[in-house]
Amino acid sequence: xxxxxxxxxxxxxxxxxxxPRRADALATGVGIFVALGTLVATVLLSSAxxxxxxxxxxxxxxxxxxxxxGLGSGLSFWLVLLTALTSACALLTTTTQVPRRRDFVAWxxxxxxxxxxxxxxxxxxxxxxxxxxxxxxxxxxxxxWSAGHRASAWRYLLYNGSAGLLLLIAVAAYGITTGSTxxxxxxxxxxxxxxxxxxxxxxxxxxxxxxxxxxxxxxxHTWMPTTYADLPAPAVAVVSxxxxxxxxxxxxxxxTMVFPAATHVVAPVMIVLGTVGVVAGAFAALVxxxxxxxxxxxxxxxxxxxLAAIFTFDxxxxxxxxxxxxxxxxxxAALFLTLGSVEQRTxxxxxxxxxxxxxxxxxxAGALVISALAALGLPGLxxxxxxxxxxxxxxxxGAVWPxxxxxxxxxxxxxxxxxxxxxxxxxxEAADLPQRSDLQWxxxxxxxxxxxxxxxxxxxxxxxxxxxxxxxxxSMDAHTPAPYDTAAFPSVVPPATEALR
Amino acid sequence: MTTIxxxxxxxxxxxxxxxxxxxxxxxxxxxxxxxxxxxxSLRRGWSILIALATLGIAGVSALNGWGEPISVFANAFVxxxxxxAFEEIVVIGAALSMLLMYTAGRDxxxxxxxxxxxxxxxxxxxxxxxxxxxxxxxxxxxxxLGLYCLxxxxxxxxxREAALKYLLLSSTASAVMLYGMALLFGATGSVDFNALALPxxxxxxxxxxxxxxxxxxxxxxxxxxxxxxxxxVYAGAPLPVTAFMSVVTKAGALAVLIRFVGALPPNISDQLxxxxxxxxxxxxxxxxxxxxAQTDLKRLLxxxxxxxxxxxxxxxxxxxxxxxxxxxxxxxxxxxxxxxxFAVAALLxxxxxxxxxxxxxxxxxxxxxxxxxxxxxxLLGLAGIPPTAGFTGKVLILANTIGAGFVNLAVLLxxxxxxxxxxxxxxxxxxxAPSFGQGVNVVVPRSxxxxxxxxxxxxxxxxxxxxxxxxxxxxxxxKSEVKDRVSVxxxx
Numbered sequence: 001x002x003x004x005x006x007x008x009x010x011x012x013x014x015x016x017x018x019x020p021r022r023a024d025a026l027a028t029g030v031g032i033f034v035a036l037g038t039l040v041a042t043v044l045l046s047s048a049x050x051x052x053x054x055x056x057x058x059x060x061x062x063x064x065x066x067x068x069x070g071l072g073s074g075l076s077f078w079l080v081l082l083t084a085l086t087s088a089c090a091l092l093t094t095t096t097q098v099p100r101r102r103d104f105v106a107w108x109x110x111x112x113x114x115x116x117x118x119x120x121x122x123x124x125x126x127x128x129x130x131x132x133x134x135x136x137x138x139x140x141x142x143x144x145w146s147a148g149h150r151a152s153a154w155r156y157l158l159y160n161g162s163a164g165l166l167l168l169i170a171v172a173a174y175g176i177t178t179g180s181t182x183x184x185x186x187x188x189x190x191x192x193x194x195x196x197x198x199x200x201x202x203x204x205x206x207x208x209x210x211x212x213x214x215x216x217x218x219x220x221h222t223w224m225p226t227t228y229a230d231l232p233a234p235a236v237a238v239v240s241x242x243x244x245x246x247x248x249x250x251x252x253x254x255x256t257m258v259f260p261a262a263t264h265v266v267a268p269v270m271i272v273l274g275t276v277g278v279v280a281g282a283f284a285a286l287v288x289x290x291x292x293x294x295x296x297x298x299x300x301x302x303x304x305x306x307l308a309a310i311f312t313f314d315x316x317x318x319x320x321x322x323x324x325x326x327x328x329x330x331x332x333a334a335l336f337l338t339l340g341s342v343e344q345r346t347x348x349x350x351x352x353x354x355x356x357x358x359x360x361x362x363x364x365a366g367a368l369v370i371s372a373l374a375a376l377g378l379p380g381l382x383x384x385x386x387x388x389x390x391x392x393x394x395x396x397x398g399a400v401w402p403x404x405x406x407x408x409x410x411x412x413x414x415x416x417x418x419x420x421x422x423x424x425x426x427x428x429e430a431a432d433l434p435q436r437s438d439l440q441w442x443x444x445x446x447x448x449x450x451x452x453x454x455x456x457x458x459x460x461x462x463x464x465x466x467x468x469x470x471x472x473x474x475s476m477d478a479h480t481p482a483p484y485d486t487a488a489f490p491s492v493v494p495p496a497t498e499a500l501r
Numbered sequence: 502m503t504t505i506x507x508x509x510x511x512x513x514x515x516x517x518x519x520x521x522x523x524x525x526x527x528x529x530x531x532x533x534x535x536x537x538x539x540x541x542s543l544r545r546g547w548s549i550l551i552a553l554a555t556l557g558i559a560g561v562s563a564l565n566g567w568g569e570p571i572s573v574f575a576n577a578f579v580x581x582x583x584x585x586a587f588e589e590i591v592v593i594g595a596a597l598s599m600l601l602m603y604t605a606g607r608d609x610x611x612x613x614x615x616x617x618x619x620x621x622x623x624x625x626x627x628x629x630x631x632x633x634x635x636x637x638x639x640x641x642x643x644x645x646l647g648l649y650c651l652x653x654x655x656x657x658x659x660x661r662e663a664a665l666k667y668l669l670l671s672s673t674a675s676a677v678m679l680y681g682m683a684l685l686f687g688a689t690g691s692v693d694f695n696a697l698a699l700p701x702x703x704x705x706x707x708x709x710x711x712x713x714x715x716x717x718x719x720x721x722x723x724x725x726x727x728x729x730x731x732x733x734v735y736a737g738a739p740l741p742v743t744a745f746m747s748v749v750t751k752a753g754a755l756a757v758l759i760r761f762v763g764a765l766p767p768n769i770s771d772q773l774x775x776x777x778x779x780x781x782x783x784x785x786x787x788x789x790x791x792x793x794a795q796t797d798l799k800r801l802l803x804x805x806x807x808x809x810x811x812x813x814x815x816x817x818x819x820x821x822x823x824x825x826x827x828x829x830x831x832x833x834x835x836x837x838x839x840x841x842x843f844a845v846a847a848l849l850x851x852x853x854x855x856x857x858x859x860x861x862x863x864x865x866x867x868x869x870x871x872x873x874x875x876x877x878x879x880l881l882g883l884a885g886i887p888p889t890a891g892f893t894g895k896v897l898i899l900a901n902t903i904g905a906g907f908v909n910l911a912v913l914l915x916x917x918x919x920x921x922x923x924x925x926x927x928x929x930x931x932x933x934a935p936s937f938g939q940g941v942n943v944v945v946p947r948s949x950x951x952x953x954x955x956x957x958x959x960x961x962x963x964x965x966x967x968x969x970x971x972x973x974x975x976x977x978x979x980k981s982e983v984k985d986r987v988s989v990x991x992x993x
Contacts, residue, residue: 017870056897056969061823062904067967100935103866125896129887136886143930144866157926161886162919169899169915176904 001048002069002120005038005080006130009113016106024101028091031105035088035112042080045071050122052182063175066182068122074467075253078326079119079245085449086241086333087112090234092446093337097344098232104145108235111137115242119249124181127254128171131210131246132164138231138239145232152226159223163213170206173199174258183258204262207255215247215303218277228296229349233340236292240299241333245325248303251310252321257471263311270311275402277304282412286419290349291342294420295335298375301409302328308402309390310472317393318472319465324386326464327374327457331383334371334450338364341443342424345436351420356429363439365425367447374454376417377410382457389465515573518566518580521559521588522626525595528555529619536612545603545611549950552599552615556622560592563626576693577633579760586829587629587756590836594748595622597840597957598741601847603948604855605739606655614654618745621647625753632764634682634692637757641678641721644753645671648746652738663737670730671720678717684710694764711769714761721754724814725783728807732791735803740855743799744843747806748836755832759817759825770820778818778910784811785917792924798846798857801924802839805883808917809835815914816898819905827897834890834965838882841958844951845876849944856944865932873932875955880925882962885918890965897969 012034016027050070057064071077091108098104114137117130135157142153175181177199213220228236251270255263281301288294302324309321339349341364346354358365374381387410395403457464516523532548539547563585570581595618606614624643631637649671653664682692688707689696701707716727723731735743762770762777788808795801813835816828849856849865849872866873882889895918902911 014874017874055967056893061826061897062900103870129892132892133887136881139926140929140933144933144935153930154923157922158919161922165915165919168896169903169911172896172900172911173903176900 001045002051002071005041005045005071006069006113006117006120009034009038009109009116013106013109013113016102016109019102021102024105025095027102027105028094031091031109032088034109035084035091038112038116039081039084039088042071042077042084046077055123055125063178064180064182065125065175066123067126068182068184069120069126070122070184071120075249075322075325075469076119078322078464078467079242079249080116082245082326082329083112083115083119083238083242085453086238086329089333089337089446089450090237093237093340093443094234095442096440097340098145098234100144104141104232104234107137107141107144108238111141111235111238115238115246118246122182122184124171124174124183124254124258126181127184128164128168131167131214132161134243134246135160135164138227138235138243141232141235142227142230145235146230152223152230155223156227159213159216159220163210163220166206167210170203170210173206174203177203184254200259200262204255204259204266207250207259208266211247211250211255212273213247214250215244215307216300217247217273217304217307218280218300219273221277221281221300224300225293225296228299228336229290229292233336233343237333237336237340240296240336241329244299244303245329248306248310248321248325251307252318252472253469256469260471264313267311267313271308271399271402274304274306274308274311275405277301278308278402278406278409282409282416285416286412289351291339291351291354291420291424292336292349294351294416295332295339295375298413298416299328299332301413302332302375305387305390305406305409308399308406309393312394312397312399313472314393314397315468315473316396317390318468320386320389320391320393322467323382323457323461323464324390327382327386327454330450330453330457331371331374331381334367334447334454335375337443337446337450338368338371341439342368346424346430351423354424354430355427356425358425359429361425361436361438363444365421367439367444367451368425369421370451370454371447372417372421374458376413380455380458382454382461385458385461389461511574514571515578518571518573518578518630519627521563521592522623524562525555525559525592525619525623525626528552528559529616529623531555532612532616532619541609545608548612548615549599549602552619553596555619556592556596556599559626560589560596563588563592572632576695577636578627578630579632580630583756583759583825583829584630586833587752588626590752590829590833591622591625591629591749594752594836594840595619595625595745597836597844597954598745598749600950600954601741601744601844603946603950604847604850605741610654614651614742617647617651617654618742621645621651621745622749625749628753629756631757632694632760634685634694637761638675638679638682640753641675641757644750645675648742648750651742651745652734654742655739657737659737660739661737663734666730666737667734674717674720674727677713677720681710681713681715681717684713686710694760697761697764698766700766708769711765711773715758715773718754718758718761719780722751722758722810722814723803723807724780724810725787725807728784728787731807732795732800732803735799735806736797736857738799740799740843740847740850740857743802744840747802747839747843751806751810752832752836755813755817755828758814759828762817762820774818774820777814778907781811781815781818782910782913784808784814785913786920789917789920789924792921795924796859798842798859798862798928799855801859801928802842805921805924806835806839808921809839809883811917812895812898812914815902815907815910818910819901819907821901821905823897823901824905827894827901830890830897830965830969831894834882834894834962837958837961837965838879838889838891841879841955841962842876842883844954844958845872845879847951848872848946848955850946851944859928859931861944862928862931864934872955875959876932877929878959878962880928884921884925886922888963888966890962890969893966893969 053067055065055067114133121127216224278301281297285294285297306321309317374383377383377387532551566580566585570579572579621644624640627640649668652667653661684706688701688703720727785808788804792801792804813828816824846857849861882891885891885895899911
C-alpha cells in the first residue's frame, strides 16, 4: 500500500495538465487534496510492511534491482510527512502569488511525488531514479516562473545533474560489486564481510558528492542562492524544506548503511566542511541585501550544522540532527512563504527599499516574527530543540572547535534574522508602497500548520529524536568486524533515546 | 552419360528465414502497383496503409526466427535471436517513420517514396542477418540506394544538396568497405564470415581488410571521426527520411558490426577493443558538444545520434552477452525516443516548412501542452533522465562497462551525458519559458498520424524503463555462432 504515496502524485500531477486552462482553482484544490491525502495515508501506513516489485532481473546481468519501497516509522516516515505538509501549505499560497497556476500546481505535485519516492526507496537504483527525477520539476519551475535571470536554471541543473550522474555511476558500480542494489532495508542481511574492498572509497565519493551538492554544503553551495532567490515562494519553500533534506537523509540512512567504514573515515572532513558552512553561511547572511538570499545563506549555515552533527555519530547529536532536519523544514518553509507574501506587497526583495510594512500588515509581521524566532533558535520553538541537542552532542563527541564556531554562528543567526525582520517590518513606512491588504486567509491558513508544528516540535522533540536510523548510530567498532548481522541493530537503538529521558 | 537431376539447392527453411525481408520488398512493389489505381488524393493514405500492413506482417513473421541461430542459404544469412532483435528494430523504425510520411513531398510522389523506404528497410533487414561479405554489401547498397533518392525527393534546395552530399560520401565509404572486403577475400579465399576465424594466408592483407571494412561501417554508423556528413544530410533530408536514417541505417550497420567483430579470430578482436572504445568515447564527447550550439532539431538530433551511437558502441566494446544485451536494449530505447521526437516535429510542420527549427518550439507548452509534454519526455529520455528507457539503458550500459573494468569509458559516458543535459533541456526551456507573445503561429498539421507514433513511442519508452526485460532467452549468439561456423568450416 505504500506505492500510492508515490504513484498518486505522479498520476494526478500529469492529469492536472489535462484540466481546462482556466481551472486554476480546481487544479490547486486537487493538488492540496493529494498532498493532504498523502499526509493522512502516511500516518495510516506508518507500520505497513515493505513492498517489492521486480525491475532488473536478467539472470546473467551483474546485479538485480527492484522497486522496493518501505516506510518504517523512522526518518523516512517523518520526511514523507514533511514533504506532504509543506506541499499542501505551499500550494495553498499559490492562490495569490503565482501566475499560470494550473501548470505550476501540476509541477509541484510531480515534485512532491519525486521527493516522496526518494524517501521511501529501499533500492539504491530506485533511489537514484527518484533523485534524478527531482531535478525536472524544479528546472521547469525555474525557467517558467523564475523572477530573475535564466542562468539560475542552468546552474541548478549543471550542479545537481552532474552530481546525480555521479550517484548513478556509483550505484551501478555498487550493484556490480555486491550483486544487488536492493540493500536499504534493515531486514536484508547485507554486507557479509567486506564485499566492497578498495572500491568502497570511490563509490562513497560518488554518493557523497551527490549528497553534498544537493544539501548543499560549502563549497558546493554556489547554485543555491540564485536558485532560492529566483524560485517563486511556494516552490522555494518546498525545495528548501524538503529537497535539501534529501542529501542529509542520504548520509544518515544510505551511506551509513552501505559504506559504514568510509562514512566513518571521512567524518573529520565532513565536520570541517559543515562547520565552515555554518560560519560562512551565517556571515554571508549578515550582509545580503536580498531577503530571500538572507534566508538561503541561513539555510547553508543550518544545514552545515546538521551535517557536522551527523558525522559525530554521537547519539545525542544524531537525535539533534534528525530533530533539526524536520525543524529546519518547518521554519524555512514558513520563512519563504512569508517572504513570498512580503515580496508581493512590496514588489521588491531588496531590504533597503523595504520598511514599515508591519504598520499596515500586523498579521504578516506576526507570522514573520514567529518563523524568524524559530530559525534563530528561541527556546520553546523547534529550532532550539534541534540546536541544543546538536551542540551538546558535538561538544560531547570532542568536536570542541566546531561547537564554539557554531555558537558564534548562533549569535550571528539572531543578528541576521532580526535584521531581516526589522528591515522589513519596522522603521519608517516606505513611501512608495502600494496599498495591499494584510495577510489573506489562504496565506494565513497555509502558515498555521507550520507554526503549530514549530511549537509542538519545540516542546516535544523526543518523538522525532527517536527516528535516528539504526545504521547511523552504530559505532565504528560495531562496523569494523566482518559480520554485519542484523542482530547487532536492536542493541544500539536505545542509547539515542535513553539519553533524552 | 548420367543425367544430373535438376535440384534447387535451398529448401523451405532457407526461404522462411528470409520471408520478412522478402515480404517488405514485395510490399514495395504492391505499393507501386496499387498507386496506379487510386485517385491522387487517396494515394498517400493507401500507400502508407499498405506499407504498415506489410511491415506488420514482416514484424510478426520475423518472430519465428527467435531462438538458436540457424544458418541458411549456405551460411549467407543467419536467423536467431540476434537477427530477430535487429529485424524488429528495423521494422519498428520503418513503421514509425512511415507514420510521418505526410510531412514530405507531393501526394503523387508519395507512393514512390514509400516504396523506396520499404526497399531500404528490406536492405537493413538483410544486413541484420548477413553473415557473408557479399550479403552485407547487398543489404548495404539496397539500403543506401533508396536513401540517396529519398534524401532528394522534395524540391527544397537543401534537400538536393543533402542528397548529393550523401551520395558522394556514402558511396566513397561503400567503396572503402568494398575494398576491405576484397582484401579479406584475398586473404582468406572466401567471402564467408566463417572464414575470418581461420588462419589467413596473408596477415597484413587481412588486417588491412578488417580495418577498411570497419572504417566503412563507422561511416555508416556516423561514429567520430567519420561523422562529418551526418548533420548536413540529416538537416537537408525530408523529415521522415531523416527519422528513418537515424534509426534503421544504424540498426543494420550495428548488426553487421556485431557479427563481423564476433567472427574475427580472438587475437584480432582483442586488439580491436581499444580502437572501439576510443571511437565510442570520442563519439560521446564530440556528439554531445556538437549538439550544444545547434538551432535546428534535425541537426541537434544528428549530433545526439552520434553520441547515442557512441554509448551503444561503448556497450559493445565490452564483449560479453550483457554488453550485447544492453547495446540492443539501448538501441531499442533510442529508436523510440528519437522517433518520438521526430514525430513531434512532424506535427509542427507545414507544407513548405518543416517544424524543426528550434524557434518553432518556443512557448509550445502554452499552445499544445500535450505535445510539449511528449517532447519533454522524449528529450529527457535522450538525456538519460528517469523515468525513461534512456535512463534504464544507461544504467545497464554503465553497470556492464564498469563491471568489465572499463571505468574510463563509464566516466566518459557520464561526462558526455552531463554535457548533453544542456543540449536537450535547451528545448525544454524554449517550450516552458513564458513566451511573451513571441510564439509561432499555430500550425495545422497535414495529418494526425504522427500522434499514433508519439503514443506508441511514449508508451514504449515508459514500459522499457520500468520493465527492461527483452523476451527471455539470451543473445548468446556470438560465441555459439562462431563456434558452429568454425566446426562447419573445419568439416569442409
